[in-house]
Structures are given as C-alpha cells and as structure tokens.
Amino acid sequence: MVHSRSALPLVVLSSFVSALWASDAFAHAELVSATPAAKSMAMPAPTELKLKFSEGLELKFTGVKIVGPKQNVIETGPATLDPNDNTMLIVPIKSALPDGKYTVDWHALSTDGHKTKGTYWFESMK
Ligand SMILES: [Cu+2]
Helix, strand or coil, rough: CCCCCCCHHHHHHHHHHHHHHHHHHHHHHHHHHHCCCCCCCCCCCCCCCCCEEECCCCHHCCEEEEECCCCEEEECCCCCCECCCCEEEEEEEEECCEEEEEEEEEEEEEEECCEEEEEEEEECCC
C-alpha cells in the first residue's frame, strides 16, 4: 500500500484558499436585488429605487447615479437606509420619469470598509 505524503498539504492549502475567498466575498456589499428589478419593465414609472445589498452599508459613501434615455442624469433626493435594514438603500426620484431605458450606476461602502460598484438597467413606462 502506497501512502502519499504530498496529498495532505495540497488539500489543506486549497481549503485554506477557498476559505479566504469565501470570507472575502461575504464581506463585500454586493447588490442582491433591486426595485424596479434589473432588466425589468417598471409600470407605472417608479418614484423611488430600492437596492438590497448583501452587507450593511455606510450611507455617506453609498449612492447611485441614474442615467435616462437621453443620457441625462436623473435628479434624485437624498438616499436613505431603511430604518429597519441597513442593507437596503432607498433613493427617491424627484420627477416623473419619461418612458425609456434607465441605467443605474451604484457604488457602495460596506460597514467593514470595502468598496464595491456595479451597474444595471431597467425600463420604465407610465
Ligand atoms: Cu468587504
């Protein structure tokens, strides 16, 4: 019977690396879901956006830029966190959205100090 001496360290190393990867991924605020949902058609036009993240957020360094169908930046009110859920960002939209496609560029700082960002789109119809 042949006993391998090299197999064990390799297994230990790979589980260590995957544990590192997992803790890193969990520690970052990634977008979990949004209202209106990414790639969806919102009808009637939304008056606010809700973005649900995987981690608690630092409001001061978290926000969105909404770009409209004519590449215009949509005016938003001050973003807030849901008072009962610091992973939920709420962004009021100041005026009625014309029909069309909207891009949401978001950036977030999680409570552990990591920055993330991303983008998604939705369509709106009155
Ligand atoms: Cu993190």
